[in-house]
Amino acid sequence: MNILITTHGNLGKEFLKTAEMIMGKTDHISILGLQVEDNIDFFKEKIETVIQQKEIKIILTDMENATPFNAATIASRSIRNPPKIIAGINLPLLIELINLTQNNEFKYEQLEVFIQKCKESITLYKGMTKNESI
Amino acid sequence: MKVFRLDERLIHGQVMTSWIGYTGATEIIIVDDEIAQDDFMKLVLTQAAPKNIETKVMNCKQFTDYDSNKDNKNRIILFKKLIYVKELLDMGTPISELSLGNMGSSPQRKKYANSIYMTDGENDLIEEIQKSGCQVFIQMLPNDLKKKI
Numbered sequence: 224m225n226i227l228i229t230t231h232g233n234l235g236k237e238f239l240k241t242a243e244m245i246m247g248k249t250d251h252i253s254i255l256g257l258q259v260e261d262n263i264d265f266f267k268e269k270i271e272t273v274i275q276q277k278e279i280k281i282i283l284t285d286m287e288n289a290t291p292f293n294a295a296t297i298a299s300r301s302i303r304n305p306p307k308i309i310a311g312i313n314l315p316l317l318i319e320l321i322n323l324t325q326n327n328e329f330k331y332e333q334l335e336v337f338i339q340k341c342k343e344s345i346t347l348y349k350g351m352t353k354n355e356s357i
Numbered sequence: 358m359k360v361f362r363l364d365e366r367l368i369h370g371q372v373m374t375s376w377i378g379y380t381g382a383t384e385i386i387i388v389d390d391e392i393a394q395d396d397f398m399k400l401v402l403t404q405a406a407p408k409n410i411e412t413k414v415m416n417c418k419q420f421t422d423y424d425s426n427k428d429n430k431n432r433i434i435l436f437k438k439l440i441y442v443k444e445l446l447d448m449g450t451p452i453s454e455l456s457l458g459n460m461g462s463s464p465q466r467k468k469y470a471n472s473i474y475m476t477d478g479e480n481d482l483i484e485e486i487q488k489s490g491c492q493v494f495i496q497m498l499p500n501d502l503k504k505k506i
Contacts (some may be wrong), residue, residue, distance in 0.1 A: 260472055261364045262461030288405040290366045296401055 224324040225277045228312065229255045229270060229295050230285040235312075242317045249321055257291045266291075270298035274306060281320070281334075283312045307334055315344035331333055358382075363436040364458030368405040368412065372458060372498065373433075377410060378421040380500035381431040384411040385497045388441050389435060417444045424450060446489045455486065456496040457506065469506065470495050 228235035235254045243249060253273050257266055273279060282299070284292040287310035299305040309316075319341060323329045358381045364372070367387060369386060376382070392398045393416040403412040415423060420434075436442050442455055459472045466474035471487055475483070483493050483506060494503040 237384065259459075260462045260468075260474065262463040262474065263468070265461065265463040290369050293401050293405065300397060 224280045224329050225251045225253070225271055226281045226283060226320065226324060227253045227255065227270070227277070227279045227295075227306070228283045228317075229291045230290060230312065231289070232256050232258060234285055235283075237351040238312060238317055239312065241314060246318060246321050248280070249325070249326065252321070253279065255291075263290060263294060265300045267294045270294055271301070274298060274302055279306045280331075281324070282306050282308045283317065283320070284308060284310050285312055293330070307342060308332060309334070309338065312333060313341070313344060358431045359434065360432075360456065361434045361436070361442070361452050362429070362456045362458060363439065363442065365437050365461055366459050367402055367435055367437060369465065374407065374473065375498050376433055376498075377407065380433055382410065382433045383430060384413065385433045385435055386420065386423075387412070387414045387437070388417060388445065389437050390416040390444075392437070397422055399473065417441055417448060421444065421447065421448045421450055435482065439479055439486065441487075442491070443482055443486055446486065446491060452491045456503070458497055465499045470504065472497070473506070 228239060229232075233256050235256055239249070239252055239254055255266070255269055255273060270282075281294045284295055286292060288314050292308070295308050299308065318355075319337070323333070323337065358489050360376065360380050360382070362376065366372075368385060371387075375383075387402060392402065392413050397413045403414065406412040442452065446452055457473055460466075460474055460479070461472070462468065462474040466479075467476075468474050469480075487493055493506050495505050495506055
């Protein structure tokens with residue numbers, strides 16, 4: 224199952240590089256970064272092309288309602304089976320998603336549960352404080 | 358205060374927050390004939406606005422009707438395309454200044470400044486807009502110097 228990561232700048236590229244440090248090489252993830260000078264319509268077209276050529280099923284973006292996210296939603300509207308779009312990429316999420324999608328058995332229906340689980344990856348470390356409250 | 362601004366990314370993050378702070382705007386109006394008739398695009402674009410700001414998408418005709426009700430609301434008028442700036446001017450909307458934020462690069466466009474890329478046709482449009490008495494300048498954030506195009 225192919226994935227596209229689209230973010231501001233080189234965030235996506237670096238996320239993938241870092242995830243691959245931990246997980247090893249992947250071959251099912253494409254990256255598109257929106258640079259300051261990019262034209263939004265042209266960027267949207269690039270996303271559309273990647274979705275079609277790679278048969279992208281899941282798009283990861285860095286922030287809801289921001290330009291890369293908007294471009295992904297607009298690019299997906301003309302696709303027959305539009306990819307699912309997730310906003311708010313982080314490293315645990317990407318690693319987990321690589322794990323799940325490396326073989327082709329991952330089902331769309333699992334996505335909501337997956338995201339719910341990923342939200343738990345943001346934690347406040349309490350190990351140093353004697354008191355539970357800050 | 359009314360600010361007319363062209364930014365292809367329309368309502369985006371910190372940039373728009375600064376302009377809202379600077380103008381005290383309570384509403385943002387996107388003027389674009391194509392987006393105005395596309396409910397999906399309208400939804401996507403207005404979702405990006407801060408919660409306390411009212412966002413409207415209008416076509417040129419709707420905007421001139423709306424704007425002729427003289428009120429003193431602070432507002433930001435946002436464009437994605439230069440042709441609609443020209444159209445408003447032709448329809449009689451007074452626009453004394455237009456700030457350019459982002460016109461991104463594409464294979465058909467040439468670089469004029471950081472984050473400002475234009476086709477020859479768009480450059481001609483800028484000249485026509487300036488001839489109509491509207492000053493066009495490049496300015497990313499409200500406190501940046503206004504740069505002549």
